[in-house]
Amino acid sequence: MRLSEGISGHIYKVIGIQVEENIERRLSALGLISGTHITLLNKKRKGAVIFSVRGTRFAIGKHIADGILVEVTV
Amino acid sequence: MKEELNIGFIGNPNCGKTTLFNAYTGAKLKVANWPGVTVEKKEGAMKYHEHLFKLVDLPGIYSLTSYTMEEKVSRNYILSDDVDVIIDVVDASALERNLYLTLQLIELGKPVVLALNMMDIVEERGMEIDMHRLPEMLGIPAIGVSARKKTGLEILMHAASHHKDHSTPDNLVHQHKSDKESKHVHNHHEEYAMVYSDLIEDKIDLIIEELQTHYPHLTNFRWHAIKLLEMDPEIMEKYPINRPDIIDRSYEKDIINQKYDFIEEIIEEVVVNKSKQVATTDKIDNLLTHRFLGLPIFLGIMAIVFFLTFTVGDYLKGYLEILLEWISGGATAGLEAVGAHPMLISLIVDGIIAGVGGILTFLPNIFILFLALAFLEDSGYMSRVAYVMDGIMGKIGLSGRAFIPMLLGFGCTVPAVMASRTLENRRDRLKTMLVTPFMSCSARLPIYVLFSEMFFKEHAMLVAYSMYVIGIVVAILVAFIMSRVEQVGSENSLLIELPEYKAPNARSIAIYVWEKIRDYLTKAGTTIFIASVIMWMISNIGPTGFVTDMSESFAASIGKVLVPIFTPIGLGHWQIVVALISGIAAKEIVVASCGVLYGIGNINSEQGMSDIVTLLAATGFGAVNAYALMVFCLLYVPCAATIATIKKESDSRKYTLCAVAFQLGVAWLMAFLVYQVGRLL
Structure with a gap:
C-alpha cells in the first residue's frame, strides 16, 4: 500500500520508493530507505501526511506520500 | 604562542x-x-x-x-x-x-x-x-x-x-557484528570508523590504486574512491577514472544503507533508555495540525499577529511621527539661524528628513511583526503552517512552503522575497518572488488611508480592505495561471522537518529581530536616502536652474511625457505620474509627493484633504480615478529595495527586469479595467 493510504498512529515498514530521483535522494539522506520503519502521525484528507522516521518528524505532500510504498508491521 | x-x-x-x-x-x-x-x-x-x-x-x-x-x-x-x-x-x-x-x-x-x-x-x-x-x-x-x-x-x-591536527582517527575499538566472515584482505576497523562490506571495500581498494596512479597529489584517496563509487557528479568530473569494470553501477544506496546499519549499531550500544518518547509535541500537533481545526487556528494566530503589528505598532509610530516633526522643525530653525541657503534647507528638510524619516516611522510596525514571526519560527510552528497550507497551495502549483514568504509579504516585501530562498527548486523560488509583491505590504497602507478618506468618506475602511483582497486574488490568480501554462506540478511536493516544539529562546529571537531591524535601517540609510535626494532634486531643479514653480522642474517635464500612458487608466496628471514614479523609491513617498507637488502643506489634515479634493475635482479627478490610483499603487513595481532584493535572490538581471515589467503591466491592466468599468457605472 501507499503511505498516503495509511492510518494515523500505525507503524509501517518501507518496501519501496517511487518518486523522482532528486526526492528519493533527499529521502535516503534522511534515512528513509527500503526496510526502514516509520510511524504515521497525522494525515489530511488530500493525502499529505506527517510521519516520524529515526526519531524525527517530517511533513510531506501527497505526491511524495503516494510514492512511498509500505507494508503493515506486526 | x-x-x-x-x-x-x-x-x-x-x-x-x-x-x-x-x-x-x-x-x-x-x-x-x-x-x-x-x-x-x-x-x-x-x-x-x-x-x-x-x-x-x-x-x-x-x-x-x-x-x-x-x-x-x-x-x-x-x-x-x-x-x-x-x-x-x-x-x-x-x-x-x-x-x-x-x-x-x-x-x-x-x-x-x-x-x-x-x-x-x-x-x-x-x-x-x-x-x-x-x-x-x-x-x-x-x-x-x-x-x-x-x-x-x-x-x-x-x-x-x-584536536586540530588529528586527521587520523583516535583509538577505534569496534568490529561490525557482520564482519566475522569477512574475506577482505585488510582489517580496516583500526583505521576507519565506517567500514563497508567486502564487496565495497574491495572496490575501494582498486579505485584507490587507480587514483594513486592518475592523481598522486590527492589528499584523501578513500573519500574520493567512495564518492566515485557513489557516482558523485562533481568528483566524477574532477577526477575521472576509466574503470567501468569496477564502477559498474552507482553504489550510493548500498553505501547509505551500510552507514545507517552502522548507526543502528552505535545507537544500540551507546544510547540507554531511548524508548522513552516525548508525547508533548505529538499532543500539540494533534491540535495545531488537526485536519479541520488546523486552518482556523492558523488564521486566528495570524489575526493576532496583525492586530499587534498594526494597533500596537501604529500607537508607537504616532510617537515617532511627533519626534520626526520636532526634528524637522528643529532642523529648519537651526539651519535658518546659521543662515544656510534655502536650497540646502529644502534639501535637508523636504528631501532627506521627510524621505528617510518617513520610512523610519514604520520601525515599530516592522519590529513587532518580526518579533511575532521570530516567535512563530523559533517555537517550531512555522513548519507546521507549511503543512496546514499545503493542500490550498497545491491548487496553485506551489508547495505549502511557498506560503511562508507570501505571509511575510503583508509585513514588508523585502524580507518576504528573501524568505523565498528556503524553497527547494529555483522555479518555485522565482514564481514565489513574482507573486509575493502583490501581497499588500505595510508601506502601501498610507496611500489607501489618504485616498479612501478623501474620496469615499464613510466607506473608507471598506475600500482600504478591498485593496488587501485584490492583492491576494491577483497573487493567487497569477500563480494559478502560471501553473496551468507550465503544466508541471509534480516537483513542488512538500518535504519539511517538523522540529520538537520548544519555548522560544530569548537570545535567538533578539538576534533574529536585530538582524532584520539592522537591514531595515541600512536600507533607510542607503537606498531611500539616495532616492529622496534625487526626488528632491528633480522636483526643485528645472532647465532654468532652481525653480520655485514646480511645473517648470525636470519632474514636471518627465511627468508630462508619460501622461498619455496614464490617461487611459484615469491617472493622466503629471503630478500623479511623478508621485507614482517617486513611489518606486518607497511606496510611502507617493503620499508625501502628492502633498509637495500639489503645494499642500499638511495633506493628512482635514483642510489639506478638502483643498486637494477641490483641486483634483477641477481637473476631473473623482472617486473612480482615486480607486484606480489605489489599485495601481497596490500592484505596480515594488519599491527599489524590493527590486534590489529580487535581483540579489534571483541572481538574474533579466528575470528582475521581466518581473518589474510584468508587475507594471498587471497594475496598468487592472487599473485600466477599474477605470473604464467604473466610468460606465
Whole structure:
C-alpha cells in the first residue's frame, strides 16, 4: 500500500520508493530507505501526511506520500 | 604562542547549531553570501585564552552530497584549506538522524569534534548516552553541551583547539557484528570508523590504486574512491577514472544503507533508555495540525499577529511621527539661524528628513511583526503552517512552503522575497518572488488611508480592505495561471522537518529581530536616502536652474511625457505620474509627493484633504480615478529595495527586469479595467 493510504498512529515498514530521483535522494539522506520503519502521525484528507522516521518528524505532500510504498508491521 | 584557528560549525537543520554559534559569537556577526550563490554565510570571531578563533556557521544540511547548493558549499568549504577543525553539532536527543552527517564528515578526513547538543533535553527525558563508548566507535572526541543553558561551551573549544591536527582517527575499538566472515584482505576497523562490506571495500581498494596512479597529489584517496563509487557528479568530473569494470553501477544506496546499519549499531550500544518518547509535541500537533481545526487556528494566530503589528505598532509610530516633526522643525530653525541657503534647507528638510524619516516611522510596525514571526519560527510552528497550507497551495502549483514568504509579504516585501530562498527548486523560488509583491505590504497602507478618506468618506475602511483582497486574488490568480501554462506540478511536493516544539529562546529571537531591524535601517540609510535626494532634486531643479514653480522642474517635464500612458487608466496628471514614479523609491513617498507637488502643506489634515479634493475635482479627478490610483499603487513595481532584493535572490538581471515589467503591466491592466468599468457605472 501507499503511505498516503495509511492510518494515523500505525507503524509501517518501507518496501519501496517511487518518486523522482532528486526526492528519493533527499529521502535516503534522511534515512528513509527500503526496510526502514516509520510511524504515521497525522494525515489530511488530500493525502499529505506527517510521519516520524529515526526519531524525527517530517511533513510531506501527497505526491511524495503516494510514492512511498509500505507494508503493515506486526 | 598566539594562534589563529578556523572552526567550521556544521550540523542538521534544527540541531541548535545556530544557537550554539551565537552563544560563542553573540550578535557580532558578519553575514554575507557564499561567493556566487544565495546561500547565507555567517562568520564570527572569539578569543580563547590568547588565541583568536574564527568561527564559520555552515548551512544546516542532512548530508554531504553535491545535489543541493547548501551541501556543495559546505563540502567544498570543508575540503578547502580555509578550515582547521570542524565542530559537528548534533541533536543528542535525535542521535540516530544526526549521525549520518557525522559519518560523512569523518570520511572527509578533516579533524572533527562532535558536539552533543541539547544534553539538557536528553537528561530531562531520562535518556543516557555512553560518552566513553561513543568516541571509541567513531574515533573522534565527543563533548556534551547545551547551547540554551550554556553548558560545556569552554570544554568544546578546548577539544577543538587540541584536536586540530588529528586527521587520523583516535583509538577505534569496534568490529561490525557482520564482519566475522569477512574475506577482505585488510582489517580496516583500526583505521576507519565506517567500514563497508567486502564487496565495497574491495572496490575501494582498486579505485584507490587507480587514483594513486592518475592523481598522486590527492589528499584523501578513500573519500574520493567512495564518492566515485557513489557516482558523485562533481568528483566524477574532477577526477575521472576509466574503470567501468569496477564502477559498474552507482553504489550510493548500498553505501547509505551500510552507514545507517552502522548507526543502528552505535545507537544500540551507546544510547540507554531511548524508548522513552516525548508525547508533548505529538499532543500539540494533534491540535495545531488537526485536519479541520488546523486552518482556523492558523488564521486566528495570524489575526493576532496583525492586530499587534498594526494597533500596537501604529500607537508607537504616532510617537515617532511627533519626534520626526520636532526634528524637522528643529532642523529648519537651526539651519535658518546659521543662515544656510534655502536650497540646502529644502534639501535637508523636504528631501532627506521627510524621505528617510518617513520610512523610519514604520520601525515599530516592522519590529513587532518580526518579533511575532521570530516567535512563530523559533517555537517550531512555522513548519507546521507549511503543512496546514499545503493542500490550498497545491491548487496553485506551489508547495505549502511557498506560503511562508507570501505571509511575510503583508509585513514588508523585502524580507518576504528573501524568505523565498528556503524553497527547494529555483522555479518555485522565482514564481514565489513574482507573486509575493502583490501581497499588500505595510508601506502601501498610507496611500489607501489618504485616498479612501478623501474620496469615499464613510466607506473608507471598506475600500482600504478591498485593496488587501485584490492583492491576494491577483497573487493567487497569477500563480494559478502560471501553473496551468507550465503544466508541471509534480516537483513542488512538500518535504519539511517538523522540529520538537520548544519555548522560544530569548537570545535567538533578539538576534533574529536585530538582524532584520539592522537591514531595515541600512536600507533607510542607503537606498531611500539616495532616492529622496534625487526626488528632491528633480522636483526643485528645472532647465532654468532652481525653480520655485514646480511645473517648470525636470519632474514636471518627465511627468508630462508619460501622461498619455496614464490617461487611459484615469491617472493622466503629471503630478500623479511623478508621485507614482517617486513611489518606486518607497511606496510611502507617493503620499508625501502628492502633498509637495500639489503645494499642500499638511495633506493628512482635514483642510489639506478638502483643498486637494477641490483641486483634483477641477481637473476631473473623482472617486473612480482615486480607486484606480489605489489599485495601481497596490500592484505596480515594488519599491527599489524590493527590486534590489529580487535581483540579489534571483541572481538574474533579466528575470528582475521581466518581473518589474510584468508587475507594471498587471497594475496598468487592472487599473485600466477599474477605470473604464467604473466610468460606465
